[in-house]
Amino acid sequence: MSEWNRVALETLLQAGVSYGIVQPGTAQGDGIPIVRVKDVRNGEITASDPLRVSPEIESKHSRTRLRGGEVLLTLVGSTGQTAIASDRFAGWNVARAIGVLRPIPEVSPQWLRYYLDSEEAQQYIRERLNTTVQATLNLKDLRALPVPLPPRQVREATTAVARALDDKIAVNGRIATRARLLGFALFSQATLRDDAIEVAVDSACSALTRGIAPKYSESPDDLTVLNQKCIRDGRVNLQPARLTLRERVKAPKLLCRDDVLINSTGVGTLGRVARWTSDGEGTVDSHITIVRFDESTVDPVCAGFAMLRAQPEIEAMGEGSTGQTELRRTQLGGLEITLPSKVQQRQLRPKLDALEERAEHALVESGALAALRETLLPQLMSGRLRVRDAEKIVEDHV
Known part of the structure; x- marks a missing residue:
């Protein structure tokens, strides 16, 4: 069967592609919420902590004021992420790094979003990014994107x-x-029982170490190496992981089931916690700390839950200048976690x-x-x- 005809993206939109507020100004607690790049993830819009701008600033950008049913596309930084603005976002606006696409009535937002998410469209976007300072997608190139119809x-x-x-x-x-x-x-x-205990992390673990400086490989026989993008929402996502030469990884830095992994550098990622629940082989890069609990001292699963629960406290431990924040091993080792009694740990x-x-x-x-x-x-x-x-x-x- 021959392929369908293709048309330029702009012909499927009511008013072309528009980007949002360039200078949002000082955040206003009772202002108009806007969607930023960080709010678009996994095809959804996070509404839990939006930036709010003054009504005066927002009123100058009525073109991108959301009504519901628009396709949002990230244009700067983490480019190519999409989401459909549901009716609950009516009245919101978007930041400069977000493109607003309003399909014509004949084309559903879902169809358009599915195509924008396709590898074909994503490759088109990647090939046209301006990466001189920060990855940026030009609106002219986006408007010309050929869409099957x-x-x-x-x-x-x-x-x-x-x-x-x-x-x-x-x-x-x-x-x-x-x-x-x-x-x-x-x-x-x-942990609310009277027999709950408190232990310092370094007194309960058999390993507390940063990962490796990877020597990346393309061989499928080499070892999976996790980076900070792999740790999000309390779980490990292997999709952003890469491969590293196996012979460069010493035994202490090979992951073991029930290890706790903690992002340990950078603003915005430092302090994220996840548990390694796989029996498969792997390691982590030097931006991640491995905490391996000693089973003779505490139950590693219960201790892992204690670390997950302590994530807000761990996030606040970072030290250093902006963009160079580090979580030191001694800080993490001194963290005290609350655990059930040993009897309760075995039962839990x-x-x-x-x-x-x-x-x-x-x-x-x-x-x-x-x-x-x-x-x-x-x-x-x-x-x-x-x-x-x-x-x-x-x-x-x-």
Whole structure:
């Protein structure tokens, strides 16, 4: 089957592409909230802590004032991230680094966003970035992005296929979140007992060390090395990981199951905590600290939950000038964590393990579904795969 016709992105938009507020000024506690690059992640907009600007400044940028249904695209820094502004964001605005795309009625925001997320569109964006100072996507290049445009019926069916996968991924995300929250609730309840104990990290661990300076490799036989991007939301994401020469990694810096990993440099990432719950091989780079708890002293799973719960305190420990903040090993070692009694730790461990296993299963399944979506969508959008065949494949997976 031949590919569908393609049209320039700007022909599918009501008023071209616009970017938002260039100079937001001093934050106003009761001002108009705006979406920044940091607020667009994993296809969603975070509304928990928006920057608010004065109504006077916002009123000068009515062109990018959100009504709901716009596709947002990051233009500077972490470029190419997308999200659809739901009705709850009506009245908000966006920062200079965000592009606002309002599709014409004939084209759904979902179709446009799915294409912008495709590897084809992302490659187009990467090839046209101006990286002289900071990665920036020029609006002229964005407007010229060629978008496939099959018949409306095909677009709607394709979007429905992708939504089915996205819905299942969202359900899995909620399962993982609830499992972690239940684990925290059980752990917190156990630490409220009179027999709870406090221990310093360095008195309870067998290893407290930074990772390696990687010698990167492209060989699939080499060792996975995590960087700070891999640690987010209390979990390890292997997608940003790379490979390093295996022979350069000494045994103490090879990851062991239930190690705690802590981002230890830089503003915005320092202090993030995650647990390594895999039996697979891996290591971390020198921006991450490995905390390995001694099982003869404390239960490593319970201690890991204590470290996760202590993340706000760890984040506040950084020292140094702006952009060069460091978390020193002695600081981390002196951190005191509250744990249940040893008897309670033994009783709590299997419950926490079961919850974490359930969450891990959901997240692994989501990864497989996301990979399936990335495989199917380009073929559907180009016309190389019929929708009915894709629907059958999706049914078999969800």
